[in-house]
Amino acid sequence: MIELGKKEWDRLFKEVLMAALRLTHTKDEILKATHRDRAHEATQRAFERCLRIRPANVDSTEALRVYLVKAVRSELSNAYAEQESRSEREAAAAIEEATHGRSATASAEVIRLDAVRAQRRSNRAARAIEKLRRELATAGDTIALGTVECIAAGQTEPAEQAAVLKCSIEEIYAARKRRKRMLEKILEALDDGEEDA
Amino acid sequence: MSRRSPEQILSVLEEQALEDEVREIAKMSDADLDNELRRAGVDPEAALKSAPPAPGAPLPVARASTSRTPPRHRLRRSAAWTGAAAAAAVLVMVFALKRDESPVGHGFDPAREASKLRDQAFAACDRAEWEPCRSKLDEAKRLDPPGEQSPGVVLARRAVEDALRHDGSTSTNPRLPGQ
Numbered sequence: 001m002i003e004l005g006k007k008e009w010d011r012l013f014k015e016v017l018m019a020a021l022r023l024t025h026t027k028d029e030i031l032k033a034t035h036r037d038r039a040h041e042a043t044q045r046a047f048e049r050c051l052r053i054r055p056a057n058v059d060s061t062e063a064l065r066v067y068l069v070k071a072v073r074s075e076l077s078n079a080y081a082e083q084e085s086r087s088e089r090e091a092a093a094a095i096e097e098a099t100h101g102r103s104a105t106a107s108a109e110v111i112r113l114d115a116v117r118a119q120r121r122s123n124r125a126a127r128a129i130e131k132l133r134r135e136l137a138t139a140g141d142t143i144a145l146g147t148v149e150c151i152a153a154g155q156t157e158p159a160e161q162a163a164v165l166k167c168s169i170e171e172i173y174a175a176r177k178r179r180k181r182m183l184e185k186i187l188e189a190l191d192d193g194e195e196d197a
Numbered sequence: 198m199s200r201r202s203p204e205q206i207l208s209v210l211e212e213q214a215l216e217d218e219v220r221e222i223a224k225m226s227d228a229d230l231d232n233e234l235r236r237a238g239v240d241p242e243a244a245l246k247s248a249p250p251a252p253g254a255p256l257p258v259a260r261a262s263t264s265r266t267p268p269r270h271r272l273r274r275s276a277a278w279t280g281a282a283a284a285a286a287v288l289v290m291v292f293a294l295k296r297d298e299s300p301v302g303h304g305f306d307p308a309r310e311a312s313k314l315r316d317q318a319f320a321a322c323d324r325a326e327w328e329p330c331r332s333k334l335d336e337a338k339r340l341d342p343p344g345e346q347s348p349g350v351v352l353a354r355r356a357v358e359d360a361l362r363h364d365g366s367t368s369t370n371p372r373l374p375g376q
Contacts, residue, residue, distance in 0.1 A: 001252070009251035014230050015222045017244055021237045022218055036238050040247065047249045054252075062223075069219050125204040132210075151209045152200050173217070180214040 001054040002064055012061070016068045017043045023076055038076065046071035124190055131186045136179065143167055144175040144182075311341030315350060322353050327360045 004012065020039035026032060046068050050058075058064045106114075129148070136145040146165040155161055158172040165172070201209075225233065231241040318333030334354060338345045345351075 004251055006251050010245050013248040014241055018222050018233055019219055044247055051249055051252060065219055122204050125207040129203040129206050151206050156209055176213055176217055183210055
């Protein structure tokens with residue numbers, strides 16, 4: 001793993017913390033402090049994980065930055081998943097235990113909950129992508145829409161997308177920004193609707 | 198090539214969004230990044246205090262300790278020894294005064310020899326030389342068994358036992374803090 005001086009290391013910590021804060025951003029004033037703490041904790045854990053594992057293939061600052069941000073995302077998703085499923089699993093486990101007694105294997109209730117959650121995730125993605133395609137088409141953003149189609153066809157790199165869409169790589173990056181903003185709004189609306197439902 | 202599922206597409210989109218985000222943050226100047234953190238409700242300097250040390254960074258300098266004995270034990274032992282030394286000094290003076298009053302005897306006086314040995318033992322204890330301290334006390338005990346009950350000797354014995362027990366060895370001479 002690449003070795004950094006204290007100054008670079010501190011800068012990297014702040015960058016990763018900033019990314020974590022953006023990942024956990026919420027408009028809900030009541031939840032802001034909790035999300036901030038979660039971002040901070042996830043950043044610390046990501047750095048600790050990096051120091052413990054010392055990934056051999058991380059040989060540049062850019063690679064280290066990407067590794068750490070992905071580690072933060074992983075920490076955050078684990079924290080969310082734990083928080084989200086705890087009450088459901090506890091309820092399911094209580095029913096299962098009352099019915100069948102203790103068991104080492106996953107109970108039918110827990111398996112069913114996992115399946116429901118996977119289905120929910122799949123439906124959410126399908127609705128989001130469908131909506132994104134529709135809105136990009138309505139906005140006439142052919143490059144951004146083209147990047148989505150390229151990804152669907154397995155072309156994820158900006159250079160190959162630029163070749164397919166006959167535009168510059170800079171235009172691909174600019175289109176990604178527009179696409180990102182639109183997707184954020186769509187996901188937010190979908191998640192709000194899910195909570196309201 | 199088979200087309201990807203919406204879930205896979207969404208995953209790539211989110212991945213790329215994150216990469217773009219990271220790239221954008223990396224382009225920020227130090228001042229901009231600090232301001233952005235403050236806007237998000239985080240004090241950059243305070244946040245850095247929680248950052249793990251950089252790999253290869255020197256460890257924080259800790260004050261070297263010459264004793265493995267926990268501080269509380271060290272304090273207790275030190276206090277016990279101070280009391281023992283004070284009591285011993287009083288006893289020595291009393292013995293000396295009594296001796297001056299009595300007729301001077303010739304030949305071997307076990308009590309006087311024991312007293313000398315105990316003085317040497319106290320001096321050894323004072324230097325935290327616990328083994329010599331104990332052996333001098335043992336010698337004195339053989340010559341003058343009743344003197345073993347004197348407060349100075351009792352406390353000195355206790356200090357020796359404590360010191361040797363906490364340091365887990367009877368073959369070394371642990372040092373008191375500050376020695």
